[in-house]
Amino acid sequence: MLALFVGGFAPVAAAELRLRDDAGNNVTLERPAQRIVSLAPHLTENLFAIGAGDQVVGAVSFSDYPDAAQEVPRVGGYSRIDLERVLALEPDLVVAWRSGNDPAQVDRLRQLGIPVYTSEPRTFAAISDTLIQLGTLSGNMEAAGRVAAQLRDGVATLRERYAEATPVRVFYQVWEAPLMTVSDAHLIAQAIALCGGENVFANLDSLIPRVDRESVLSADPEVIVAGGMGEDRRDWLEAWKQWPKLTAVREEQLVFIPPSLIQRHTPRVLEGTRMLCEALDRARHSQRSASNAAPSP
Numbered sequence: 001m002l003a004l005f006v007g008g009f010a011p012v013a014a015a016e017l018r019l020r021d022d023a024g025n026n027v028t029l030e031r032p033a034q035r036i037v038s039l040a041p042h043l044t045e046n047l048f049a050i051g052a053g054d055q056v057v058g059a060v061s062f063s064d065y066p067d068a069a070q071e072v073p074r075v076g077g078y079s080r081i082d083l084e085r086v087l088a089l090e091p092d093l094v095v096a097w098r099s100g101n102d103p104a105q106v107d108r109l110r111q112l113g114i115p116v117y118t119s120e121p122r123t124f125a126a127i128s129d130t131l132i133q134l135g136t137l138s139g140n141m142e143a144a145g146r147v148a149a150q151l152r153d154g155v156a157t158l159r160e161r162y163a164e165a166t167p168v169r170v171f172y173q174v175w176e177a178p179l180m181t182v183s184d185a186h187l188i189a190q191a192i193a194l195c196g197g198e199n200v201f202a203n204l205d206s207l208i209p210r211v212d213r214e215s216v217l218s219a220d221p222e223v224i225v226a227g228g229m230g231e232d233r234r235d236w237l238e239a240w241k242q243w244p245k246l247t248a249v250r251e252e253q254l255v256f257i258p259p260s261l262i263q264r265h266t267p268r269v270l271e272g273t274r275m276l277c278e279a280l281d282r283a284r285h286s287q288r289s290a291s292n293a294a295p296s297p
Helices: 002-008 039-047 067-071 083-087 102-110 124-138 142-163 187-194 213-219 233-244 268-291
Strands: 017-020 026-029 036-038 056-059 091-096 116-119 168-173 198-199 223-226 254-256
Touching: 017 124, 036 039, 039 056, 039 067, 039 091, 039 124, 083 102, 091 102, 091 124, 102 116, 116 124, 124 142, 124 187, 142 187, 142 268, 168 187, 168 213, 168 268, 187 198, 187 268, 223 233, 223 268, 233 254
Parallel strands: 036 056, 036 091, 091 116, 168 198, 168 223, 223 254
Antiparallel strands: 017 026
């Protein structure tokens, strides 16, 4: 059935808007997009953040923030898109996630003549750039500029505040089974560094590497940070309490941060990073207090 839609999406002939996306593709539009389909929850959230929510006509599962995003028609999940549903919505722009969406499906949309903007922000600055680009493509440049500036300013404030902070060794748990963490190439690791922390698995090769329990026990982090299966479930942290000699457990430095505040590349990552910084600061004060209370030899 896809072939029936080919003629409905002619390539842009005389574009007024042109930019290069994170996959190196040129994206061109004759005018700001009015019917946008988002193929990732964080992209849906970013579109709403810059005031383009009313222009989002389709989104993938788990596009749940803000509340209004939950009312947007679904087009499958980010890892498997329902192309028929996307085409039925007649979008004039699709926003895609480079490392999350199926490349073949995204390429198919391009082949059908639909403009596709591919996003892959891996730094705080890149999130700001993505907001600006989405603002350009959707005609919400002023609002996008404000949101991007707030993110940049917030990050700069945290960087200055914790620039001289005493390092704290951190293990960040992305998933439980299999046990997964982040390398220093990941945005979460950059948040850890911003707060004066040291990622105990900084040098692993992949972006989200698998590790085993023994490696974590050997690294003996001073703080363990985890999300969970939901925004308020701390199950993963509870599991670490079976190793009471682990420094993070012994010092009661098991930190829960709602996944959407630190694992989604949106303006709300600033809120999650602030929570992380405060947690690492509590660990520092705990260490200082313990050191001061220790009897002199």
